[in-house]
Amino acid sequence: MSDRAPIPVGTMPDGSPILEARLEGEGLGVAVLSLGAVIRRLDFRGHPMVLGRDDPHDYVAKTPQCGAIVGRFANRIAEGRFTLDGTTYALPRNEAGRNHLHGGAQGFSRRNWTFAEIGDRTLTLTYRAQDGEEGYPGALAVTCTYAITAPGALRTTLTATTDRATIVNLTNHTYFNLLLPREGGPAPTIDDHAVEIPASSYLPVDEAQIPTGAVAPVAGTRFDLRRARRIGAEAFDHAFVLGRDTSAEPRPVGRVTAAGSDVALVVAATAPAVQFYDGTHLAKAGLGFAARSGLCLEPEAFPDAPNHPDFPSATLRPGETYRQIIEYRFTKETGQ
Incomplete structure (x- = not known):
C-alpha cells in the first residue's frame, strides 16, 4: 500500500473502523468507503454527480445501497430460492418478505471491505464472503478496483473466485443526478434527464418485479430507449438486454443527459444486461432523499437467472474467475 493511507471516518456496529480513501485526477474527485466499497462522492470538474451522505454511519443500515x-x-x-447442482438453497427474503434482493439484508453493501492497495489514480478493496453467508454456498473472494483511466473516466473492475459452486452477480448501485446543486441542498428529480439504452429487448416482469422468463422486443413499447428520451414521470425498474454473453471489454450500455446541464454520462460495461431504476423508492430511506432524486444504471447478469434455465448462467465454479467491468465516462457537452 502506498503512503496514501485511508482515514477513519466512522465505526461499524462491531467496532471496526469505517475507512475512506480518495482519488483525484483527470477532472474527477472520488471518495470511496471501506463499508460496501461505496462511491461516497464522485465529482466531475468540481460538480457533484452522485447522491451521497455526509454521515458515513448512514451507509450502515439506512441508505438504499447508495454507491x-x-x-x-x-x-x-x-422467493429467495434457487437450485444448483441438485441442491436447493434458501436465501433471506428481504424484499417485502417475498423475494431476495441485492444479496440480502447483510449483503456486500453492508460489509466492511479491506483496502488492499491505494495509489494516486487507483485503489483496490477486497472482501471474503464465508460459505453459507446469507444462505449462499461457497467461500467467495471478491476484489473491487476503482481506477481513473482517462479524462472524466472512472473504471470499476470486479472479480471473484470460489471454493465451491455458487452464483455470482455483482454491480455498482450508484444513484446519478446531473443536476445536483454544487453547494449542496435538495436534489431535483431526474424527470428532466434523458436516457438512451442501446438495447433491442428487455425482460418483462410480474407484479413482484420478477422476470417472467420472456425476452421481449422494445420496438413499439415505452421501453424503446434506443434514441434518447426524457424520462418525465415514467417508471422504470427493468433489465435491458445487451447480449447473452459477457463481453471482453466494456461496451456502451447507457447514456444520460439532462436539460440544464452541460455534462453527459456514458456508462459502459461487460455485463449482458443493465438495470435501469428511476429511484422511485428513495424517499422510503428516511434520509431526506426525495423520490426520483437519482437514477441507477446497473450492469449485471439477468435478474433471477438461477431460476430461468434459458437465461445466461450466473454460476461460478472453482477454478473459474468472475469478471465484470463498469466504466463511468463524463464529458462536457458543447452548445449547452
Whole structure:
C-alpha cells in the first residue's frame, strides 16, 4: 500500500473502523468507503454527480445501497430460492418478505471491505464472503478496483473466485443526478434527464418485479430507449438486454443527459444486461432523499437467472474467475 493511507471516518456496529480513501485526477474527485466499497462522492470538474451522505454511519443500515457494490447476487431472486447442482438453497427474503434482493439484508453493501492497495489514480478493496453467508454456498473472494483511466473516466473492475459452486452477480448501485446543486441542498428529480439504452429487448416482469422468463422486443413499447428520451414521470425498474454473453471489454450500455446541464454520462460495461431504476423508492430511506432524486444504471447478469434455465448462467465454479467491468465516462457537452 502506498503512503496514501485511508482515514477513519466512522465505526461499524462491531467496532471496526469505517475507512475512506480518495482519488483525484483527470477532472474527477472520488471518495470511496471501506463499508460496501461505496462511491461516497464522485465529482466531475468540481460538480457533484452522485447522491451521497455526509454521515458515513448512514451507509450502515439506512441508505438504499447508495454507491455500493451489491452482491453476492444483485437484483432479485424469486422467493429467495434457487437450485444448483441438485441442491436447493434458501436465501433471506428481504424484499417485502417475498423475494431476495441485492444479496440480502447483510449483503456486500453492508460489509466492511479491506483496502488492499491505494495509489494516486487507483485503489483496490477486497472482501471474503464465508460459505453459507446469507444462505449462499461457497467461500467467495471478491476484489473491487476503482481506477481513473482517462479524462472524466472512472473504471470499476470486479472479480471473484470460489471454493465451491455458487452464483455470482455483482454491480455498482450508484444513484446519478446531473443536476445536483454544487453547494449542496435538495436534489431535483431526474424527470428532466434523458436516457438512451442501446438495447433491442428487455425482460418483462410480474407484479413482484420478477422476470417472467420472456425476452421481449422494445420496438413499439415505452421501453424503446434506443434514441434518447426524457424520462418525465415514467417508471422504470427493468433489465435491458445487451447480449447473452459477457463481453471482453466494456461496451456502451447507457447514456444520460439532462436539460440544464452541460455534462453527459456514458456508462459502459461487460455485463449482458443493465438495470435501469428511476429511484422511485428513495424517499422510503428516511434520509431526506426525495423520490426520483437519482437514477441507477446497473450492469449485471439477468435478474433471477438461477431460476430461468434459458437465461445466461450466473454460476461460478472453482477454478473459474468472475469478471465484470463498469466504466463511468463524463464529458462536457458543447452548445449547452
